[in-house]
Amino acid sequence: MKRYPPMKALLAFEAAARLGSFMQAAAELNVTPGAIGQQIKRLESWAQMELFIRDVRKVTLTPVGERYYQQICPALRQIAEAGRVLEPAGGKTRVAISMPPAFAARWFSPRIPVLLRQFPQLDLHLNATSAIVDIERDDIDLAVRYFDGNDMKRDVSLLINDEYRLYCHPDYCRKQRLLSVNDLVNATLLHTTMHPYWPRWLETFTTLSADVAAALPGIYFDQSLLAIDAARRMQGVVLSSSLLLEAELKSGELIELFPYGITSDRGFYLVRAKKRRLSPTVRAVSDWIRAEMEYYRNGSGEIVA
Numbered sequence: 001m002k003r004y005p006p007m008k009a010l011l012a013f014e015a016a017a018r019l020g021s022f023m024q025a026a027a028e029l030n031v032t033p034g035a036i037g038q039q040i041k042r043l044e045s046w047a048q049m050e051l052f053i054r055d056v057r058k059v060t061l062t063p064v065g066e067r068y069y070q071q072i073c074p075a076l077r078q079i080a081e082a083g084r085v086l087e088p089a090g091g092k093t094r095v096a097i098s099m100p101p102a103f104a105a106r107w108f109s110p111r112i113p114v115l116l117r118q119f120p121q122l123d124l125h126l127n128a129t130s131a132i133v134d135i136e137r138d139d140i141d142l143a144v145r146y147f148d149g150n151d152m153k154r155d156v157s158l159l160i161n162d163e164y165r166l167y168c169h170p171d172y173c174r175k176q177r178l179l180s181v182n183d184l185v186n187a188t189l190l191h192t193t194m195h196p197y198w199p200r201w202l203e204t205f206t207t208l209s210a211d212v213a214a215a216l217p218g219i220y221f222d223q224s225l226l227a228i229d230a231a232r233r234m235q236g237v238v239l240s241s242s243l244l245l246e247a248e249l250k251s252g253e254l255i256e257l258f259p260y261g262i263t264s265d266r267g268f269y270l271v272r273a274k275k276r277r278l279s280p281t282v283r284a285v286s287d288w289i290r291a292e293m294e295y296y297r298n299g300s301g302e303i304v305a
Contacts, residue, residue, distance in 0.1 A: 192239070
């Protein structure tokens with residue numbers, strides 16, 4: 001056996017093992033499924049043993065394949081890490097950031113021009129997804145996550161605690177006569193998976209019975225962006241964070257309906273790989289995000305220029 005495995009075959013193996021599919025691995029690596037199969041056979045020939053059990057619609061690792069996969073993943077991450085020390089002087093510097101779509105669209109995106117003016121050498125790659133990405137495997141430098149902050153495997157720093165309140169269009173408020181909290185019986189409740197706290201808010205601040213509260217009409221959204229847009233279109237009252245409504249609250253397009261909020265047990269956190277050496281640019285962008293959020297927390301409605 002040669003000392004080093006065929007590297008193309010190793011990358012094909014890692015993708016196929018992680019995704020459980022030659023077809024998905026091929027799509028990720030921009031090759032054909034047949035090419036993935038050939039590379040896997042080449043690696044198995046080098047290893048002199050089968051690494052996959054091949055079924056009609058999926059592939060699964062053999063026990064020895066699983067052990068081999070667990071062994072090579074840290075090594076491949078280390079190879080990727082080594083490339084970070086080759087950051088070009090005077091050229092564009094890639095920084096990949098992952099964050100929830102609502103946070104990306106409503107808070108981060110308006111500040112991107114400021115970021116790029118401050119760091120003209122920045123080659124920004126923004127990954128807006130509701131999924132929790134593997135920042136080591138997916139080569140993400142920084143991630144903003146909405147969770148409780150418990151992650152012992154990574155460096156986590158709080159950006160802002162979340163508080164959820166009620167917001168609607170001022171014309172909707174007048175039309176539905178929403179003068180007191182119990183008047184929510186006249187409203188349509190806009191629910192989101194990000195802030196699924198309507199029952200708690202109603203129980204805390206209204207005197208409506210559980211049966212009446214449960215019977216209130218509602219629309220359910222899997223994206224906060226859609227629920228906020230529905231509130232803008234006078235389709236109901238949204239329960240959300242003011243951080244996601246910065247522009248609408250400033251313009252008066254949406255208003256806070258009642259002066260009552262509940263602090264969430266989750267918040268927005270900045271997350272990075274614990275053992276990864278940060279490039280100067282990544283560290284600077286990380287500090288910039290924290291500074292911008294500190295400025296926002298202090299109550300300014302303006303974006304730092």
